[in-house]
Amino acid sequence: MTVGETKDAGFQIGVSRTLPHPRERVWDFVVSPEGLALWLGDLGDAVRLTPGKGARYTTAGGTTGEVRSFREYDRVRLTWRPRDWDHDTTVQVAVSGDGGKTVLRFHQEWLADAGERSQQREHWRAAMDRVTAALG
Template sequence: MVGLTQGAGWEIGVSGTVRHPVEQVWELLVSPRGLRLWLGVTELGTSRGDRYESADGTVGEVRSFRPHDRMRITWRPAGWDHDSTVQVALSSRGEGRTVLRFHQERLADEAERVRQRDHWRAVLARIVDALDQDH
């Protein structure tokens, strides 16, 4: 079945290429404005174990944080009975272009996978809009 792995259960990945350099994309993602767009918080720690909670009750903690490259966090919305893991990764495609990827694993089932795919697609669109508005 598409999206079902043996090691990480159900997972989803959403990516897009933006016409902005890695440094600019990263700076938006970790800024208060950017964090609100994709995580619903205005502050996120950078050390393993740093916790966060969004206004809608989503909780989690930082697992890894590598500036201008990737971050991994746990992600558990209010009402869920399990944690998932979200990775946000950037890679340069030259000429000021960046691939931005959101990958989420340890989802409960196929229906949750579909909902999260739609969620991360909407998040990606908001990030692209914010980047394009800035420049």
Template sequence: MADEAGKTARSGWEIGVSRTLPYPGSRLWEFLLGREGLEIWLGPGVELPRQRGAGYETANGTSGQIRSFHEGSRVRLTWRPKDWDHDSTVQLTVVDLGKRATVKIHQEWLADAAERTEARAYWQDVIERVEAALAER
């Protein structure tokens, strides 16, 4: 029997990664939604709109639409790299824990187990790069 870990009846193949960092939630959110942070997790050359239904496209061709935006805590959007034939949904959440905060990234509607594996590696790298960029500040 094939390994079906990561496949749900409701939203297909999905992945989630998270990390608690030694920064207040407001600082982490500000970084992630600023130019440098957006380039790390979403792609280069994009400003993320805040209104539901608004579209975006990065310089490398990733495109999507805002599904929901909760200032300071969560953004949910569709995410489609230029070489994909389908949309996925990404939710970025910042949980403020006072002097620390947890960043959570959840992606669903992935095509298959291989795409899930690629997504896991991508989002783990994103969190590593966010942590390194904040440490340099």
């Protein structure tokens, strides 16, 4: 197996960062319209993800998917397929921590190959930078 390849979930990538904010603040931001636009993409008129399992979404950029699970102040798991891809991946955004520090994690699995994994590593690092900057 190659770096980043797993037996059960294909190629995957994870990016995490400890932020100097309470978990509730980080969660409320990442699921807000402003936060979603930074990591998921602009949802246009939909504005928010619908938390129910199976709820579908489409971003203004053409990425589509559906919510697999949504546990408030914990994690959201969804399928993620950009317009020019021929396969779905799974993305999980999770928050953990107590007090004034929170770990924010982006994790993506079922990537096609090592090249796509490398591309997505940069994508999620950039998304993390945008979210971190917006939270101040």
